[in-house]
Amino acid sequence: MSDQKTNSIAFVADGTIPPSPPPAGETGPVKWLRENLFSNAVNSALTIAALLVIYVILSKTLPWLLNGVWTTNSLAECREVLQGKTGACFSVLTERWNQLLYGFKYPGDQYWRPNLALVLLLVAIAPVLFFDLPRKLLAFTAIYPFLAFWLIWGGTILAPIVALLGFAAGAFVFQTYGKSSFAIGFFGAIVAAFAVWLIGGALIPDGASDNAMLQAVPSRDLGGFMLNLMLGVTCVSLSLPLGIALALGRQSDMPLIKWICVVFIEFVRGVPLITLLFVASVMLAYFFPPESTVDLFLRVVIMITMFSAAYIAEVIRGGLAALPKGQYEAADSLGLDYPQAMRLIILPQALKISIPGIVNVAVGLFKDTTLVSVISMFDLVGMIRGPILASTEWNGVYWELLGFAALLFFVVCYGISQYSQWLERRLATDHR
Amino acid sequence: MSTLTDPPNESFRLSMLINDTRYRSLTFQVIAAVILALCIWYLGNNLIQNLRAAGLNISYNFLSDSSGYDINQRLVEYDSQSSHAKAALVGLLNTLLVAFLACITATVFGVVAGVLRLSNNWLVSKLMAFYVEIFRNIPVLIWIIIIFTIMTAVLPGPRAFRGDNATSSMLFDAFAFTNRGIYTPMPWFEHGLFASASMNWLLVIAGFVGSWFAARRINIWANQKQEATGIRPKTTALILAAWLVPFLVLMLVMGLSWEYPELKGFNFKGGIKIGGPLIALWFALSIYTGAFIAENVRAGIQAVSKGQTEAASALGLRPGKVMNLVVLPQALRVIIPPLISNFLNITKNSSLAIAVGYADITATLGGITLNQTGRAIECVLLLMLFYLTASLTISMVMNVYNASVKLKER
Amino acid sequence: MKKTMILGAMAFAGLAAGAASAGTLDDVKARGKLNCGVTTGLVGFAAPNANGEWEGFDVAVCRAVAAAVLGDSTAVEFVPTTGKTRFTALASGEIDMLARNTTWTFSRDVDLKFEFVGINYYDGQGFMVPKELGVSSAKELDGATVCIQTGTTTELNLADFFRSNNISYEPVPVETNAEAQQQYLAGACDVYTTDASGLASTRATFDDPASHAILPEIISKEPLGPLVRHGDHEWGDVVRWTLNAMIAAEELGVTSANIGEMAAGTDNPEINRLLGAEGTLGEMLGLSADWAKNAIASQGNYGEVFAKNIGEDSPVGLARGLNAQWTEGGLLYSPPFR
């Protein structure tokens, strides 16, 4: 029976058939296209609409970009070169390059100073941003603010040195006495620092800045994108400690301190930065001692720092709240007092959770530095809207300038947010 | 005899102020209070001295003086003889107007972009990612200026519409896009039931409210019917009628007609004008904040675990219902709080109006009034008070909402 | 890491100069620099040139004061101010004086508490329109869109003018002259109105100045002059008499070219007193004897400054008109140096 059956079958496969290639529609780019772009009617419509949008954008900008003129000295010349064709006058960027980056008053032969400060900034923040780098680099980070101050403003080197010594003295006192009692160490450090500053300040001779190694540059002369970067970096770094203090204060169970912090945070977060800048430009002067004048730059730094500190405080508060209660209890049960618990257990964890949020605040703040143009400071936007667009040569060159400003900000902000995402991923795996 | 719990030494030493937890908190608060008082005293003293030296005083009397300047965009009667307080009110209403408009459009942009970003259409989701990144990473001030520049430098002036060989023409003879703003036809009533136009419009709004109630009643009636008989009566036509009939009747009775903008003299006259600064600010704020909202929407939808969708599908719900009944209610809980803080940001960012000459409260009270009267401190304080009130109101709404949607834990 | 952040704060404290002293004159001398508020850029009056050096009619006043006080006309820090920021900058002490075509009005003098030390340009508010609009009088501007700088007297005059003529307009408020110019050229407004001198100087920077007309109506008086804070009379005197010295120098025929020989002594006692060869005028002001000589030598007399920056041969091309010496039928009249 079985034989018969065997015989009646004409063909018996003695091996598996090699898989045949999928039909053309199911492979390679075609399949990808079909699945990702044309899976159904709605999807296809969307795809076509998107293609249309892309086409419109590119057809408008590409000729303009590619036809760009880079080497003329005025808009009129540029139009002559273009002879009615569409094309950008990028020559405004090359001709006003220095003004866009440094403002119109920073002495031209000193541009290397902010440039160097920028390069060193990258070195200084590297160990802060990337934990893998040797911790020793942090020493440079500590010196950097003074170095940068000296590089950018010039004048006597004694001022930043005295400032540095003050901090060194404070740190020393804290190291010595802080072990036994945090409070004594803390207040002692403050007293020591102020003592050094007062004595040192008196010791710096008048006119020390006149023939200093680096020509002194008044802060009014700072401008361009440099001003944005400087405001951003200073205000973010100054507002970090302030923000941490505010966040801790808000969590504190001392009613008065909690109340002060809450009022401060809610007040600052409730008003737009512009009004705070108005305060800096028209009101703050009334609150300083009579007869003293405080640099507009410093006033603006104060207000922006307060602004971002309030936001950072809220981010950190979120981080503190996210820590499991067990962490606090564990610290208590180890017999740590409040400063120790915070410094050794709570803050390191809370800050770590908060980093992405802090980076977001930093990006927002950096973008907001353009607002200083409203109180007639000549940052990048202020330069464009003021001296450059008003000049006879470049009246009417909007897109090249605004596009350039947008591009600069995009590169920096996008870079920072990519870093933040990278960090988030890394921190997330660290937790597992 | 002492028990174990007694502190070893009862006599009070100065160091206990810092080291003893019973006193420490008090010590610190006293120190804080003293520092605070000192700061306030110091700043206040400086203020008083500076004001005295400059011969100034703090006074709000200027608010009732006539302002002397004109404002181009106003929602209430105002002219140069009105008071500074009135000018501030005009500004305040303008702030609320642009903030309100921008909140709506930003939400629309944000939801559309956020949902499309999750679409499985590769091109569309990439395009939306591009939109979000571009707008989030460039300062809003630059966007406002860019859009304002488009408005003023690219669109033609009214002059271009004039003459036989005009270089621009109106769209459908009804819409004019000029560098001063967009002009659209304005509906008005030939024989309104009330003398004032706004009363007539209120009547129309009342009509809509009535329609809404009627439509609701119809739905409820249909539901009851369905529960009683198992068959849902067809309501589409009824609901349509509830919405349309009162509206159409009102329009017919009052004689709706359109006033078209027309080029007269220097500008278009008639119709509705939406000024260039308003458009620039409105659009820039919406599209910028829209990018942030898109991210929130995306995060909100992704926060709903896949199991929820699968469970809903397993129960036999159709995809639309899955979205409406299962995913959205849960996603909204994640989306709404940041959404409201984005609304807050819009309100605060609308103060950038000053960069494009839109007469919001920062531009009137904090700008022209401040300059003309020199009352810097008073004006800035009033300005902050306004924004603070607005922000606190919005946060209060947010807290109420948060409390109401909070997961009720067992 | 946290502490390194605080470090910066203190370094910045170095920026805060807290020197207290008796008066502005001593402050300026101690500082060795004059802080002078000017416009953000109005060609001919105050604008940075290609090298970033400020020049112009108002700038010359600042430089003359610096030369008189410090003996160095370059020892000036120019602070650009908008219509909006100028008064707060002066009131808060950020600048020592303001020379920014600012109109002397009652309320600025009395209510805002400033002291106008004189008038360096007699002006009035005018209107500029593109010729193609075919407008020949400001009265024909019914319904026009008008660019107007906020925070100025011109903003208030504009409202008054249209109101009293019973015609309507739509204001487009702008912050700076630069912005006004962009808006006007882009056609976002039909008319630009401000001080007539400002119109002339703005028009001078246009590609095609000939296609824009300045209407005949002058709707206000705008006496423009430098100002200082109320109450500091020594400093007010210094600025006032530096300005007067420039005006008197023109009247007396003292120019930057002949000042060297004149300073040696002439037979005109007033010139001698002015240039410090006779009397102790400088000492009375708390300055050196050659204060006026320094000012005039560095900047020239009023007429020279006018001709160089805004006169008929300059791009701005303004006629002397009201700003001629009283001896020539104008309003310039310096009190005697005695």
Ligand SMILES: N[C@@H](CCC(=O)N[C@@H](CS)C(=O)NCC(=O)O)C(=O)O
């Ligand atoms: N004289 C008037 C107006 C002064 C004024 O703002 N003038 C304009 C145009 S003439 C100006 O100087 N602008 C220069 C700038 O924007 O910085 C006043 O004092 O209020």
